[in-house]
Amino acid sequence: MNFIEARKLVHEYIRRDEEDNVESILTALDGVDLDVKQGEFVAVLGHNGSGKSTLAKHLNVLLAPGGGTLWVDGKDAEDADNLWAIRQSTGMVFQNPDNQIIASVVEEDVGFGPENIGVPTAEILKRVEKSLKSVGMIQYREHSPNRLSGGQKQRVAIAGVMAMEPKCIVLDEPTAMLDPNGRREVLEAVEQLNREKGMTVILITHYMEEVTGADRVYVMDNGKVVMQGTPRAIFSQVDTLKSYRLDVPQITLLAYELRKAGLAIPEGILTRQELVEALCRLY
Amino acid sequence: MLRDITIGQYYPAESVIHKLDPRTKLMATLVYILSLFLFRNVAGFAAVTFWLLLVIRMSKVPFGYMVKGLKAIVIILVITVVFNLFLTPGETLISFWKLRITEEGLRNAVFMTVRLIYLILGSSILTLTTTPNQLTDGLEKSLKPLNKIHVPVHEIAMMMSIALRFIPILIEETDKIMKAQLARGADFESGNLVKKAKAMVPLLVPLFISAFRRANDLALAMEARCYHGGEGRTKMKPLKYKRVDFIVYLAVAGYFAAVILLRRF
Numbered sequence: 001m002n003f004i005e006a007r008k009l010v011h012e013y014i015r016r017d018e019e020d021n022v023e024s025i026l027t028a029l030d031g032v033d034l035d036v037k038q039g040e041f042v043a044v045l046g047h048n049g050s051g052k053s054t055l056a057k058h059l060n061v062l063l064a065p066g067g068g069t070l071w072v073d074g075k076d077a078e079d080a081d082n083l084w085a086i087r088q089s090t091g092m093v094f095q096n097p098d099n100q101i102i103a104s105v106v107e108e109d110v111g112f113g114p115e116n117i118g119v120p121t122a123e124i125l126k127r128v129e130k131s132l133k134s135v136g137m138i139q140y141r142e143h144s145p146n147r148l149s150g151g152q153k154q155r156v157a158i159a160g161v162m163a164m165e166p167k168c169i170v171l172d173e174p175t176a177m178l179d180p181n182g183r184r185e186v187l188e189a190v191e192q193l194n195r196e197k198g199m200t201v202i203l204i205t206h207y208m209e210e211v212t213g214a215d216r217v218y219v220m221d222n223g224k225v226v227m228q229g230t231p232r233a234i235f236s237q238v239d240t241l242k243s244y245r246l247d248v249p250q251i252t253l254l255a256y257e258l259r260k261a262g263l264a265i266p267e268g269i270l271t272r273q274e275l276v277e278a279l280c281r282l283y
Numbered sequence: 284m285l286r287d288i289t290i291g292q293y294y295p296a297e298s299v300i301h302k303l304d305p306r307t308k309l310m311a312t313l314v315y316i317l318s319l320f321l322f323r324n325v326a327g328f329a330a331v332t333f334w335l336l337l338v339i340r341m342s343k344v345p346f347g348y349m350v351k352g353l354k355a356i357v358i359i360l361v362i363t364v365v366f367n368l369f370l371t372p373g374e375t376l377i378s379f380w381k382l383r384i385t386e387e388g389l390r391n392a393v394f395m396t397v398r399l400i401y402l403i404l405g406s407s408i409l410t411l412t413t414t415p416n417q418l419t420d421g422l423e424k425s426l427k428p429l430n431k432i433h434v435p436v437h438e439i440a441m442m443m444s445i446a447l448r449f450i451p452i453l454i455e456e457t458d459k460i461m462k463a464q465l466a467r468g469a470d471f472e473s474g475n476l477v478k479k480a481k482a483m484v485p486l487l488v489p490l491f492i493s494a495f496r497r498a499n500d501l502a503l504a505m506e507a508r509c510y511h512g513g514e515g516r517t518k519m520k521p522l523k524y525k526r527v528d529f530i531v532y533l534a535v536a537g538y539f540a541a542v543i544l545l546r547r548f
Contacts, residue, residue, distance in 0.1 A: 092507040099500035111519035113508040
C-alpha cells in the first residue's frame with residue numbers, strides 16, 4: 001500500500017447564516033485521487049484557490065475528509081483514534097515563518113513537537129541536535145527566532161517537524177513569503193532531506209521552478225487534479241498549463257517558443273544545461 | 284516610542300543568581316516583598332537594605348541599569364510623598380498656609396518611598412536575571428497544585444510564553460501599519476488627547492485583525508505538531524533544584540526571621 005492514498009476525496013466549505021441555513025457551498029476538493037509512495041518527492045501545483053492548501057491540511061488531518069477515503073501511513077484518516085499517530089507521521093510546514101514558531105529560543109521551538117508527544121528529556125535533546133544539524137541551523141540553537149532571516153526561520157520550522165521523526169513532510173507554500181535567497185535555502189534543505197534521509201516530501205507551491213526536482217507533479221485546478229506525471233511530461237504541455245493559469249519555468253518557455261518558431265528542440269526542457277545541449281546539437 | 288517597552292527585559296551575565304532555579308527566585312522575591320511591608324524601624328530598614336545590596340552585587344547586573352527602571356514610577360513616587368507628607372494627622376512639625384507637615388507624615392513619606400523603590404529594584408532583579416521562558420516554567424511548576432482546583436496552570440503559562448514571543452513581532456507590525464497609514468495621510472501627532480485617541484482607531488483595527496489571523500495560524504501549527512494541552516507532555520529542559528537552591532532557601536528563611544525579629548526593637 002502507498003504511504004498516502006486518497007480516493008475521491010471531497011471537501012466543502014459551507015457558509016451558514018445566523019439561522020444555520022446554508023448560504024453557499026465552496027467545493028475546495030472535488031474527487032481528488034492522490035498516491036504517494038514512501039521516499040517520493042511529490043509536488044502539487046496550482047494557482048490561488050485551486051484547493052492545494054486544503055489538500056495539504058487533509059494529509060495532516062487538520063481538516064477531516066468530507067467524502068471519499070484517505071489513508072495515511074496505513075491508517076484511516078476518518079478514524080479519530082488515528083489523529084495523533086497521523087500527525088506524528090506526516091509533519092507539516094506552513095507558509096508564514098513567524099506564525100509557526102512557538103518558543104522564543106530556536107532549540108526550544110524544535111523541542112516543542114517531541115515534548116508534545118511525550119519523548120523523554122534526554123532523547124529530546126538528541127533529536128533537537130540531530131534535526132538542527134540536518135537543516136544546517138545548529139549554530140543558531142540558542143538564538144531568538146526574531147533575529148533570523150525568513151529562510152532561516154523556515155529551516156527552523158522544518159527542523160521542528162524533523163524532531164518528531166515523521167515519515168513524511170508536507171510543505172504548504174513554504175517559500176511564498178521569502179526572497180530568492182531564502183527560497184533556495186529552504187528548497188535545498190528539503191531536497192537534501194529527501195535525498196539523504198529518504199524522507200517523503202510533498203511540496204505544495206505555485207512556483208514552477210521549485211518542482212523541477214520532484215519525482216512527480218500533480219496540477220490542481222478548481223479542486224480537481226487536472227494533470228499528473230513527471231515534471232518533464234507536465235512542462236512539455238505548455239498550452240495546457242497556461243489554460244490553468246500557471247506559468248512554466250522561463251527556460252522551458254524559451255525552449256517552447258524556439259520550438260514553435262521551427263527549431264528542432266525536444267519537448268520538456270527543464271534546465272538551462274539541457275537547453276544549451278539541445279541548441280549545441282543543432283549546429 | 285514603542286521600542287521603550289521593556290517587558291521581560293533580560294540581562295545576560297554569569298552569576299549565581301542567574302543560575303538559580305526560577306522557582307527559588309520567585310519564592311525569594313515573594314518573601315522579599317513581604318519583608319518590605321513588615322519592617323517598621325531603622326534596624327529593619329538596615330537589614331532590608333543590606334539584603335538588597337548583597338543580591339544586586341551577586342547578580343552582576345550594573346546598578347545604573349537597574350535604576351533606569353525607576354523612571355517609570357517617578358510620578359507614583361511624587362504622589363506618594365505628597366499625600367503622606369501633608370495628609371497624615373499627628374504632631375505638627377512645620378505649617379504654612381493651609382498645609383502642615385507632621386512627624387508621622389514625614390516618617391510615612393520616607394518609608395513609603397523607600398518601600399516602593401526597593402519593591403521595583405527587588406522585583407527587577409527577578410526579571411533581569413531570569414529569561415521569560417524560565418520564568419513561565421517556574422510559574423507553571425510552582426502553581427501546579429492549583430490544578431486541583433481547576434485552574435488551567437499549564438494553559439496560562441503557555442499563553443504567557445507565546446505572548447512574550449509575539450511582543451516584538453506585534454511591535455514591528457504596529458510600526459509597519461503606522462507607516463502605511465502615515466503614507467495615506469493619517470495624522471497621529473497633532474490634536475488634543477481625544478483627537479489622538481481617535482487617530483489610533485485606523486492603527487488598532489488592522490493590528491487586531493492581523494493578530495487574530497496570526498493566532499489562527501499559530502493554533503493550526505501547534506495542532507499539526509501534536510499539541511494537545513499539558514497532559515502527557517514531557518519537558519526538554521525540566522527544572523531541577525541544585526544544592527545552591529537549598530542554600531538560598533535557607534538564607535531567605537534566615538533573612539525573613541531577622542526582619543521579623545527586628546520589628547521588636
